[in-house]
Amino acid sequence: MNRKLRMGMIGGGPGAFIGAVHRIAANMDGAIELVCGAFSSDPEKSKQAGETLGLDPARVYGSYREMIRTEAALPTAERMDFVSIVTPNHVHFEPAKLAMENGFHVVLDKPATFTLAEAEELEKIVTNTGKYFCLTHTYTGYPMVKEARQQVMSGKFGAIRKVYVEYPQGWLSANLEESGQKQAAWRTDPSKSGIAGAMGDIGTHAFNLAEYVTGLEVRKICADVNTIVPGRKLDDDGAALLNFSNGASGVLFATQVAAGEENNVKIRVYGEKGGMEWKQEDCNTLLVKWLDKPTEIWRAGTGYLSSFAQHNSRTPAGHPEGYLEAFANHYRNFALAVMASMKKEEPEAEWLDFPGIRDGVRGMLFIEKVIESGRSEEKWVGM
Amino acid sequence: MNRKLRMGMIGGGPGAFIGAVHRIAANMDGAIELVCGAFSSDPEKSKQAGETLGLDPARVYGSYREMIRTEAALPTAERMDFVSIVTPNHVHFEPAKLAMENGFHVVLDKPATFTLAEAEELEKIVTNTGKYFCLTHTYTGYPMVKEARQQVMSGKFGAIRKVYVEYPQGWLSANLEESGQKQAAWRTDPSKSGIAGAMGDIGTHAFNLAEYVTGLEVRKICADVNTIVPGRKLDDDGAALLNFSNGASGVLFATQVAAGEENNVKIRVYGEKGGMEWKQEDCNTLLVKWLDKPTEIWRAGTGYLSSFAQHNSRTPAGHPEGYLEAFANHYRNFALAVMASMKKEEPEAEWLDFPGIRDGVRGMLFIEKVIESGRSEEKWVGM
Amino acid sequence: MNRKLRMGMIGGGPGAFIGAVHRIAANMDGAIELVCGAFSSDPEKSKQAGETLGLDPARVYGSYREMIRTEAALPTAERMDFVSIVTPNHVHFEPAKLAMENGFHVVLDKPATFTLAEAEELEKIVTNTGKYFCLTHTYTGYPMVKEARQQVMSGKFGAIRKVYVEYPQGWLSANLEESGQKQAAWRTDPSKSGIAGAMGDIGTHAFNLAEYVTGLEVRKICADVNTIVPGRKLDDDGAALLNFSNGASGVLFATQVAAGEENNVKIRVYGEKGGMEWKQEDCNTLLVKWLDKPTEIWRAGTGYLSSFAQHNSRTPAGHPEGYLEAFANHYRNFALAVMASMKKEEPEAEWLDFPGIRDGVRGMLFIEKVIESGRSEEKWVGM
């Protein structure tokens, strides 16, 4: 990798949690360089952010439209290679579309878009432009989640029967949005988040994790979706019974009002002969369970893991990697794939294992269906 | 406690797991003495069991009817004080009824009866006879489960919003009943278990735990109930969305096909200000969680616990007590209450905190409704 | 087992922690019956204890001498079979000697005696009388500790290289003995405990655990022994470097001033190819570790364990057993061995796997040497 990939960022100005995470993830492996940005819809704030980040002021833009247009006109050797879009959901589709249509690859924060229709259109754009597209569903970037998928797909557990996936948080237990907390404000505002609150923000992560690890698709859903905190405009809690493509059943729950919980993503999958458990709190461990023999503690950074898990670690076993490294794995794999395409080389299978537009469409379908089911008197809603 | 309470046992012959557990639980605190039994419907097997247990052969009976009739005719100073019924579900109601109507207190394994109607009738008999009745829902015998209830009831977490209760097991992942495994055989046989398999065997435990800890009642349920192992005659898996009397919502799941899981009962309850988590695997710990301060690890055997938790420990902190002690707590509290009534003394509140016929009726209602909901196309079934 | 073994107890009157534990342990499996006792050196207190325990007043004695003499004169079919001695250390040797010399088997709380010389004499008495003798080193009664020993002895880890054993408690962080707390008072009184405080009370447990699990003997020791709480008369803290018979090295520490610690016994043993870890806090688990493959979680109550571990469980996996069951295992094995000898039958190897007088002598040697080393300017003290 003889030069760094050049990144432009849309969103991620002052006070934005996820923008900073994207930058750290992009920086970590030294393969990506932030060269330009439109960090805020307020040009002054964008400028400030650019300064803080040490960017050339000439490449700090007042809007994403300006950025894409201007960068596209720069010489190949200078212009950005891809954009990273870290805005609230209502500003996902347009910049992603514009970027790809102007020849840029795209990294996009989840959920993919504001509506399912947008996601479906974006899928067509990805296909038509042939650009690389990465949706940052963080949790599938963890090496032990990749290992989980490889083990499940290998058939070692037999046919999958049960899937339990959960994502409890507690930080929205009080009405933070009224106090002006920025993270809470846009996530609970239907004009920025879309039709779902918690279901879109974290339910989609749980859903994506379940489909990624099992390689199965959810076919039917029966959901209980709630707005628990008084005055809140979107759901902050939900649970769903799931039915998978192979007949397996499951339970998904996600909540932002489990007071005292941090960010405890967890998945358990069981087949005929055994099963597995992964939780983010102990993210470098995959528990592998068997009917008749001891549970095994598979650990990140060891030599006995699949190539997919090994490729996504930076340190030997016992040197904990975490959320930022999982995030960085998506960036690194995306970058490796883009670099390979630039060099007309064949990418490795491990590099292509990052979430794409198909995950984005599935996620938006989940949002639509979980909300529909939450309002329905009928038990099952197909999807 | 100047004399031991005299116990007669119905069921619990050779190969019975739960009968042995009941005997250990009754023995543990030296307050109860097994004096007679009808251990099997086969008089020869009953006799053998009596011999193994070192009982006077004259008090080993060929049937529970014979035992209750004969013991009732013995002098007060000799006859058993109570019966412990540890037979499969289809032989719960009759011996319990007969015992109480002949003046004996009753300890009964769960679920209470074969049908809801029987449970409701049993409730009347308990009321009419005034006998003590204990239903051995083990998990509410744990000191830290009692502590959990006391803390929730104290209001320290504010109004309860969310309840997650789960009970995954894996031991029925294969069709053990066909191989003649005795424990599997009766539990999967509708003529012995009733309309439910896993939902009756372990779902009722989870349900009881949720209602006990929260002090709330479930009002609506939406269930997915499955028979996963081919050839099985009853459900071996289920999950349900729950709606509680105060508007709280929840999720319950119980399965016997989570290959590799042992007996991992777990409950989490969240209120406006905090929450709690207890799991049987780490049964001497109660995690108490808060929105804005560190999670606390409350431990069995410490001096800072409620009187209910302290009363139900035998050793100082750091000397793990477990399943058998939890079971023994029910026996000890039942014995203390019976002893007090014999001495015309007022029992302590802590002694009366064992599951009774009301829990039994609720459990049978759960079984009926979870199965009904599992078959229904409508989302919610009231209960 | 057609009749219960008859137990007499020496010590264990009001306020005695360990006496109650011994009774529960003896009761648990229904094979032992408490028939008499000399519960206190104060005859009135002994009488009260006997009443509380529901004993025949004629068999509640004012002294152990009276008890042993009187019981020895009773008809065989009536008199006690063994004594359980649960007094402070200075009243261990005499009653044990007297009991064995009068034909009774003995269960004795640890450490064996007041001095090493007494222990060595007791060893001769055990040999000469041929009576069964059980020293209640609780931790070797845990099924997963027995499993640990079996695995180490099998050679699967190769030659043992390292042993780490630790026993931190915090309950003596303040000068409880001055406030009259009975448990603290005798343990910190040289006239009752002997030359060691913490080293005798809990250091001996750690030492015994290390020698039991590895099958090795400690040959050299280098200790730092401290009295940390002002005004205390015996050590309340210590640590030692260990050297084993096969050249392996190790570390042992035990303290009663680790404020906030409960009773966290833990042992780790490593050989050429792998190792193992057991801690009482998670007592039903044995971690088995390997150089090049996943750590395994071996669990009590499973079918894949050694016969020694299986024999010492009462319930299937996932039903936590704990400290009282571990204690009861020693009683049950002792009872099985005594019963077999009464019937002139050969005991199973698993029954004989309880700590005996050899453990007692080793423990007293440890006490002597750890205190000697603590006072020495030389690095190593042989043992």
Next chain:
Amino acid sequence: MNRKLRMGMIGGGPGAFIGAVHRIAANMDGAIELVCGAFSSDPEKSKQAGETLGLDPARVYGSYREMIRTEAALPTAERMDFVSIVTPNHVHFEPAKLAMENGFHVVLDKPATFTLAEAEELEKIVTNTGKYFCLTHTYTGYPMVKEARQQVMSGKFGAIRKVYVEYPQGWLSANLEESGQKQAAWRTDPSKSGIAGAMGDIGTHAFNLAEYVTGLEVRKICADVNTIVPGRKLDDDGAALLNFSNGASGVLFATQVAAGEENNVKIRVYGEKGGMEWKQEDCNTLLVKWLDKPTEIWRAGTGYLSSFAQHNSRTPAGHPEGYLEAFANHYRNFALAVMASMKKEEPEAEWLDFPGIRDGVRGMLFIEKVIESGRSEEKWVGM
């Protein structure tokens, strides 16, 4: 931070584990840019490494002497600001000295030098040149280790009485150095590592952690140091009894032959009223323990932590950060301090909280004394 700090690297060529870690740590926060390097003593390998890293070939040097000389001659606006030295121990002192004497700040991998004398001389050079010097003792970069120190120093636990610090690894259980594994080879070679193997490589980390968290200095040490694997030239295992400046005692052990252990750094500290426990395996948690109330689980990323802990996190609670972030914290704090000095601004106390030359001298003293004690027949060696 308006421009990136420019870093030159010495060492860290192909196959070097720690060099890659340093680069990730430097990259992570986007404040440091690698501009030049002398990556190997073999100029060809250095060149290759520079290419892989995308550096300007003109600034990839064949030796550190060439690099320091050439960079020092570049215009201020271009030349590197600091060097990061990641070579084996025998190549620490000279480049560090040369760099500082030529006006460059220094980041140096631990242990500081090859001998204690070198470390003492380096201390004078740091003082005389006034350059910033950071020694990368990773473990003190963890936010919860910083929190631990803040809590201990606050006096909330009372006077410190006991310190247990341990660092078991298993990766050197076999003679890897003979098979040519590069990491094993230099660490077990006295000409590259110095007088100590495991004691220098990981014992120094444990020692540093103990002194950092407690704010105390070790005054006496009694060590057992072993070479366990046949054919090895340096120690691979050791344990020591410790005596601290305030009279507290402790135990330190570090081993590289605990087969099956990864990198399990752990520290426990106890005072009169309570204590704390931190282990790298669960690095975002600090357990705070009390005599009479529940243990508390303090968590990284929460709002209730000290400013020192908060400053060293990048994400909210529940987003695990790990080893690389801890490492990056040292780089970030070093960079913030250097930047402040460039701007003639006063650095924050939190920025200066990275390990320096004093830690380096203490570490080399530990190495000297632990080896001396290991060979001594006397119990205590002063330090």
